[in-house]
Amino acid sequence: MVTEDEVQLRTDNVCLRFGVVKALDGISLDVKPHQLLAIIGPNGAGKTCLFNVINGFYRPQEGEVYFEGQRITQLPPYKIAKLGISRTFQAIQLYHGLSVVDNIMVGRHIHLKSGMVSGAIYFGWAQREEAEHRKEVEWLIDFLELTSVRNRIVGSLPYGLQKRIDLGRALALEPKLLLLDEPMAGMSRDEKEAMARFILDVVEMRGITIVLVEHDMGVVMDIADRVVVFDYGHKIADGLPEEIRNNEQVIKAYLGKPKEA
Amino acid sequence: MDVNYRQSVAMLRTRSQWIALGVLLAFLAVAGRVFPSEIVDVMNMMFILIVAAHGLNILTGYCGQISVGHAAFKGTGAYTAAMLIVRLGWNHWVALPVAALAAGGAGVAFGLPAFRVGGFYLAMSTLAAQFILPALFLFAMPGIVGGISGITVPRPAIGDFSFRIPENQYYLFMPMCVVMTIVARNIARSRTGRAFVAVRDNEPAATIMGINPFGYKLRAFFIGCLFAGVAGWMRVVYDGCVRPDIYPLMGSIWMLGIIIIGGMGTTIGPIFGVILVRALNEMVLMLSPFIGGFFRPEIAIQMGAGLGLIVFAVVVIVFLVFEPRGLAHLWQVFNERMRHWPFKYEPG
Ligand SMILES: Nc1ncnc2c1ncn2[C@@H]1O[C@H](COP(=O)(O)OP(=O)(O)OP(=O)(O)O)[C@@H](O)[C@H]1O
Numbered sequence: 034m035v036t037e038d039e040v041q042l043r044t045d046n047v048c049l050r051f052g053v054v055k056a057l058d059g060i061s062l063d064v065k066p067h068q069l070l071a072i073i074g075p076n077g078a079g080k081t082c083l084f085n086v087i088n089g090f091y092r093p094q095e096g097e098v099y100f101e102g103q104r105i106t107q108l109p110p111y112k113i114a115k116l117g118i119s120r121t122f123q124a125i126q127l128y129h130g131l132s133v134v135d136n137i138m139v140g141r142h143i144h145l146k147s148g149m150v151s152g153a154i155y156f157g158w159a160q161r162e163e164a165e166h167r168k169e170v171e172w173l174i175d176f177l178e179l180t181s182v183r184n185r186i187v188g189s190l191p192y193g194l195q196k197r198i199d200l201g202r203a204l205a206l207e208p209k210l211l212l213l214d215e216p217m218a219g220m221s222r223d224e225k226e227a228m229a230r231f232i233l234d235v236v237e238m239r240g241i242t243i244v245l246v247e248h249d250m251g252v253v254m255d256i257a258d259r260v261v262v263f264d265y266g267h268k269i270a271d272g273l274p275e276e277i278r279n280n281e282q283v284i285k286a287y288l289g290k291p292k293e294a
Numbered sequence: 295m296d297v298n299y300r301q302s303v304a305m306l307r308t309r310s311q312w313i314a315l316g317v318l319l320a321f322l323a324v325a326g327r328v329f330p331s332e333i334v335d336v337m338n339m340m341f342i343l344i345v346a347a348h349g350l351n352i353l354t355g356y357c358g359q360i361s362v363g364h365a366a367f368k369g370t371g372a373y374t375a376a377m378l379i380v381r382l383g384w385n386h387w388v389a390l391p392v393a394a395l396a397a398g399g400a401g402v403a404f405g406l407p408a409f410r411v412g413g414f415y416l417a418m419s420t421l422a423a424q425f426i427l428p429a430l431f432l433f434a435m436p437g438i439v440g441g442i443s444g445i446t447v448p449r450p451a452i453g454d455f456s457f458r459i460p461e462n463q464y465y466l467f468m469p470m471c472v473v474m475t476i477v478a479r480n481i482a483r484s485r486t487g488r489a490f491v492a493v494r495d496n497e498p499a500a501t502i503m504g505i506n507p508f509g510y511k512l513r514a515f516f517i518g519c520l521f522a523g524v525a526g527w528m529r530v531v532y533d534g535c536v537r538p539d540i541y542p543l544m545g546s547i548w549m550l551g552i553i554i555i556g557g558m559g560t561t562i563g564p565i566f567g568v569i570l571v572r573a574l575n576e577m578v579l580m581l582s583p584f585i586g587g588f589f590r591p592e593i594a595i596q597m598g599a600g601l602g603l604i605v606f607a608v609v610v611i612v613f614l615v616f617e618p619r620g621l622a623h624l625w626q627v628f629n630e631r632m633r634h635w636p637f638k639y640e641p642g
């Protein structure tokens with residue numbers, strides 16, 4: 034177990050280049066357990082790239098990522114997931130042919146034990162296991178207020194609900210660390226508030242560490258314990274929300290130049 | 295919340311579903327004795343095709359991995375069984391699981407290119423399987439494998455009950471088909487099947503849930519070709535022999551067509567597909583002498599085979615364009631309508 038003053042996630046001088054584009058340029062970051070860390074920054078600052086490095090989609094050219102003291106930089110994404118890191122996507126990535134229940138059930142994958150043989154026999158062991166884990170999934174469906182659509186195929190559902198299913202699936206993995214990439218983008222004020230409530234409740238109930246990328250400054254200042262600011266692959270600020278609000282460099286990065294699309 | 299999860303994960307929920315199943319099973323139980331021999335023979339062939347189609351459906355329908363070598367994997371099972379039974383004197387029943395495993399193993403070997411993203415490499419590799427494996431049946435050690443004339447294989451028997459005539463084979467193939475259908479359904483609705491669909495629908499999103507995509511693609515190849523191997527063993531009992539020409543490329547293409555028509559990624563799909571394709575086949579056989587009458591005799595002779603292919607191709611294309619989810623989806627819509635009748639059904 035990690036204690037409060039330990040570091041759960043550490044990125045150490047991470048550099049990621051695409052040709053001449055330096056998406057991440059020496060990012061060092063410490064995330065403590067049970068924290069809600071927000072990352073903000075203009076478009077193309079490298080926020081999503083950092084997530085992709087942490088969960089193993091991208092290999093950085095330099096630097097290392099450590100999770101609970103273990104170096105995970107070279108691990109494939111599915112092994113990183115098994116360590117307890119889960120994420121959601123900026124552009125929703127669901128299994129569009131499966132129902133809401135089954136999408137979230139896939140999130141239980143690493144906790145289920147049944148393999149090909151017990152699955153083929155099904156009756157008895159696998160069936161009992163399915164029922165057990167369905168309980169957890171149904172709890173999440175209830176919690177995320179998805180009950181009315183639980184058996185619908187996700188492809189046909191509205192955007193706001195899909196975002197919530199994405200969150201539900203990530204939570205079903207019972208992560209220790211959850212990376213949320215713009216979970217409220219493109220939502221109405223009401224939907225944003227609901228989403229913020231889900232996130233805060235989860236932190237409180239399950240004590241998950243959360244790294245949140247979000248553009249809506251209002252939301253970020255409200256719910257984050259700590260805020261990190263990215264600009265052009267650099268970390269330009271790191272501190273408490275009120276410190277960031279008054280930081281000159283941040284104001285310049287956001288307001289001092291024409292905003293890209 | 296008061297939900298009975300055991301019940302909500304069950305296959306059959308309503309009483310009418312149980313009654314329908316009972317009627318179906320009763321029909322299947324007596325059909326082998328009430329229908330004339332030729333019809334029972336056609337049904338036997340359909341049971342074999344359904345088992346093979348379930349396999350391809352798991353691989354291509356659920357896991358999204360293309361294979362144009364399914365007939366060759368079926369042949370691998372058939373030849374393994376034939377050689378074990380005839381050359382080594384094995385018991386038929388012991389040869390069955392070994393034949394299935396051999397086909398599954400061959401599937402994994404030719405499925406290895408699945409680690410490359412995209413279907414192209416797999417199409418090439420399984421096409422290679424479709425050429426290499428039958429070439430082995432034909433040319434490798436003719437003294438053992440049988441060469442062009444193949445191997446004659448005796449039929450199995452249980453006591454005095456010999457599986458030589460179609461009426462008796464029926465009581466072997468029908469239960470095997472039922473069991474394999476249940477196995478296919480069980481795999482689809484458990485952890486492995488969900489992982490297959492996750493890999494098919496969104497590989498990165500499957501990965502972040504702790505699913506190793508390559509591992510699951512190979513599992514899909516193993517299971518899919520295992521089914522093909524079982525179907526191959528059945529085919530040996532059906533034919534009483536193995537021959538290299540029984541497992542051609544066309545057989546693999548038909549298989550793909552069957553699961554497209556029936557509905558990929560559903561357990562009922564392969565069953566619908568086999569029934570419809572078989573029905574079309576019989577129709578063409580009946581009609582071709584009539585249509586052939588309009589042509590010169592030299593052409594008319596070849597009409598049957600040619601017409602069958604054309605009808606099959608047209609039907610597959612019609613389904614791909616107008617109902618890519620196949621008969622299974624039409625069936626689902628029909629069921630929903632019935633359930634909501636007389637209210638209007640709004641598809642989700
Ligand atoms: N696969 C890739 N190939 C090439 N360049 C990439 C790739 N992924 C990201 N980039 C580049 O890296 C930089 C950082 O991108 P990233 O997606 O991390 O930005 P972001 O901070 O998430 O922005 P946004 O707020 O728009 O989501 C951008 O310049 C982007 O064009």
Ligand SMILES: [Mg+2]
Pocket residue numbers: 080081082123214
């Ligand atoms: Mg981004």
